[in-house]
Each structure stands twice: as C-alpha cells, then as structure tokens.
Amino acid sequence: MSRHKCLILGASGLVGQRLQQRLANHPMFEIGAVAGSKTTAGNELDSIPWRLEEGRPSLPNLTILDANSTILSEECHKLGIRFAFSGLPSSVAKEVEKRLTESGIMVFSNASAYRRKTGIPMIIPEINPHHFSDSMHYCATNCTLIPLAIPVSAISKLTTIKSVKMRSEQALSGAGWELLFDEQALAGKVNPHIEHEAEKTAAELLHVSGDLSFGHVTPADFNTDIICQRIARKDGHQVFVEVETEHEITLSDFIDEIDSITTFSELPSGPLKAVHVVDEINPKQHLWTDGFDFESEPNPVIDLKTGMSIVVGNITISGTIISFSAYSHNTVRGAAGGLVYLAEFVLSKNA
Structure with missing residues (x-):
C-alpha cells in the first residue's frame, strides 16, 4: 500500500505530538511536513521538547513550517502533500484550514472552528458513519x-x-x-x-x-x-x-x-x-x-x-x-487517535 504524504498542523502541543506519534509508522500516511506557530517555525522538529510520556518516535528530519504563512499551501503542494491533520487552536485553525482546503488539500481537524457546519462532516465512525459525504474538510468531535x-x-x-x-x-x-x-x-x-x-x-x-x-x-x-x-x-x-x-x-x-x-x-x-x-x-x-x-x-x-x-x-x-x-x-481516542481513525474511515469510503 502506498502511503499518502501529509502535513501535521501542530509541532509542540500535545495533540500535534500525538499526531506525530501516531503517524510516524502509519501504513496509510507518511509525515511530509510539520507546521507550527511563529515560535517553533524555522526550528528543526527534533529540537522541540517532547511532551508525551512515551518516548519520541523516529521522525523525519524536518524544518518546521509556519502554519500562518500564506504560502503554506504552496509549500505543501511542492512536497506532494494531499492531506493535513490539524491540532491547532480553533482561533488559528479557522483561517489556516480554510486556506488549505481551498488549495485542494483535504483537512482533518481536531479544532472546534468548523464543527457542526453544513458541508463539513463531523463523524464518530461507530455512531454516525451515515453522516459521511464527499468533502475537503472533516471534523472530529470534542474529546469529552x-x-x-x-x-x-x-x-x-x-x-x-x-x-x-x-x-x-x-x-x-x-x-x-x-x-x-x-x-x-x-x-x-x-x-x-x-x-x-x-x-x-x-x-x-x-x-x-x-x-x-x-x-x-x-x-x-x-x-x-x-x-x-x-x-x-x-x-x-x-x-x-x-x-x-x-x-x-x-x-x-x-x-x-x-x-x-x-x-x-x-x-x-x-x-x-x-x-x-x-x-x-x-x-x-x-x-x-x-x-x-x-x-x-x-x-x-x-x-x-x-x-x-x-x-x-x-x-x-x-x-x-x-x-x-x-x-x-482524551488525547488518543478523544483527539489525535480519533482524528487519524476518521481519516482512515474517509479514505476507505473513497477507495
């Protein structure tokens, strides 16, 4: 199975690092880029303090991109990235995720900014798989x-x-x-x-x-x-x-x-x-x-x-x-793990 290159939005936060952890050896996705705030952008990924109790996995040697940059989508397309996983705060996610989807990159979001919006499915696979529809933007739910x-x-x-x-x-x-x-x-x-x-x-x-x-x-x-x-x-x-x-x-x-x-x-x-x-x-x-x-x-x-x-x-x-x-x-099933699970579900529907 070929792996799809993806962008992780979140370099230093718990959800972002859970996403890095879960995608490091994922059979369907390959980490192609990581983007973060202006505080982390420009730094090497392995220089960012690791916050999770489990040890840092083997990750690609990447320079962190600026999530707020207006050319982030362009940088992703040059890298062959088609999918993005967002662990951003909702206040930031609103603009960043919109720019990515408008450029043709499918976004799976853990943020609340687009939940319950018409045309953006919010799905828990075991509960409402029938809410699936073709979209460039999908949301996971609140962890609670x-x-x-x-x-x-x-x-x-x-x-x-x-x-x-x-x-x-x-x-x-x-x-x-x-x-x-x-x-x-x-x-x-x-x-x-x-x-x-x-x-x-x-x-x-x-x-x-x-x-x-x-x-x-x-x-x-x-x-x-x-x-x-x-x-x-x-x-x-x-x-x-x-x-x-x-x-x-x-x-x-x-x-x-x-x-x-x-x-x-x-x-x-x-x-x-x-x-x-x-x-x-x-x-x-x-x-x-x-x-x-x-x-x-x-x-x-x-x-x-x-x-x-x-x-x-x-x-x-x-x-x-x-x-x-x-x-x-809460940070596995309720956040990063649930988000990756949602992406797997969506890709299986589109297979």
Whole structure:
C-alpha cells in the first residue's frame, strides 16, 4: 500500500505530538511536513521538547513550517502533500484550514472552528458513519463527547431517549501541556471550570445523534443536562451519565447492544471493540485498551489500536433510568487517535 504524504498542523502541543506519534509508522500516511506557530517555525522538529510520556518516535528530519504563512499551501503542494491533520487552536485553525482546503488539500481537524457546519462532516465512525459525504474538510468531535456518545448511541437503538445527564471529570492534558506540567495543578490545585465545554458537548451530542437529509443534519431532540469539570489527573476523561428513556430496557439488552456496535477494526486505528465493559472503572488501569486487553506499558507508535476503545462500567438500571460511567483516553481516542481513525474511515469510503 502506498502511503499518502501529509502535513501535521501542530509541532509542540500535545495533540500535534500525538499526531506525530501516531503517524510516524502509519501504513496509510507518511509525515511530509510539520507546521507550527511563529515560535517553533524555522526550528528543526527534533529540537522541540517532547511532551508525551512515551518516548519520541523516529521522525523525519524536518524544518518546521509556519502554519500562518500564506504560502503554506504552496509549500505543501511542492512536497506532494494531499492531506493535513490539524491540532491547532480553533482561533488559528479557522483561517489556516480554510486556506488549505481551498488549495485542494483535504483537512482533518481536531479544532472546534468548523464543527457542526453544513458541508463539513463531523463523524464518530461507530455512531454516525451515515453522516459521511464527499468533502475537503472533516471534523472530529470534542474529546469529552467520545465516552458519552458511544454508549448513548447504543441505548438509542433500543428505545427512545428522553434526556441525558452527564457530569465529567476531565484530565489536565485536555487543557494542553502547560497545565499538565504545572506543579500546583498536579498537586490538586486546579480550577475545575472549563469554558464553554458543557455547551459544546451538549450540542455535539445532539448533532452526531441526529439525522442527515439532503446534506443537512437535523439534531436529535432529547433534553441534556451537562456539567464539565477539570480534575488533577494527567490523562483520561471519565463521565458519569444518567439516561432517561421512554421504555424500560434490561441490563443484558444494553450490554448486548454495546457489544454489537459496529467497529471498523480493519482500519489501522479501529479498535477491536468500541466498548470494553467492566464492573467498575479504574482510571489508572483502564486508560489504554483496544476493546479486549488493557495495556500497562503501551507502545502507541506501533500499536495504533490501544487507547482507541472506551471503557464502560458501574452500570445500573432502575425503571427507565440507565446509569453508567465511561472512560477514554482524551488525547488518543478523544483527539489525535480519533482524528487519524476518521481519516482512515474517509479514505476507505473513497477507495
């Protein structure tokens, strides 16, 4: 299989470096260029401090390009680059991604700038593959949405959902490397408030749960009550969920539906199972899973499936109320890994 040359937008941030990690040995993509801010542009890639706990992979010896340069697209075309993965902040992504797509480079974005925009599909492969349409621009969802939306979608196959309540405990890495390396935050002195996170999560849940007709998504219409909070954990977002349904379902029906969720495990980043069900979630032990096995010493440079499944546990059902907690790796499945998985899915549709 020939590999497609790609641009990574993000040199020093956690998502950008997760993208470098996951694309270093990817069978479908080859890193052709990395672009960053004016602070990193012009530097050699290997001179940038490596922020991830896993060691720096073997990466091409590249000079970092300026993501904000008006000739970035031209530079990419000269290098034979057809695809871009964006780990940029939304404020920057809005202009940079637009210039790239207008020049004929397909963009897969982790930024929120273009989510829920008509003509720009926002897809979680296990939930709304039917939202796929031909585009030059695709968006992944908010990291917090992943452990919420996948089990909620399973419930929606069994009965009508009336409301979804969620409270999150989100890792420091979700706010970037600065907070992850902040001694006070690591010691527990962290501001729990996450600006606009609850609103984004609610809107995106209704969007991916909605129906597509003539290129337009009509969001689902169940009620939502979302609270998002930051806690002093390095990695991993956990959500505590209560779903009210129109009709009662059994525990076995719920678990059977979770187990039958369609996964695209034939894709390099596709988990073996979408959901790894446990009795009770242990955040330290359950961060890395492919759906079957938990890894204590993961090597995500080689094993693209580990960290791509979510974990669901603490399930209880009382009448029409289904309660559970769910957990996922926020910078892997919730960000860079999920974005690469989306790109694999799109290319498989275009094959």
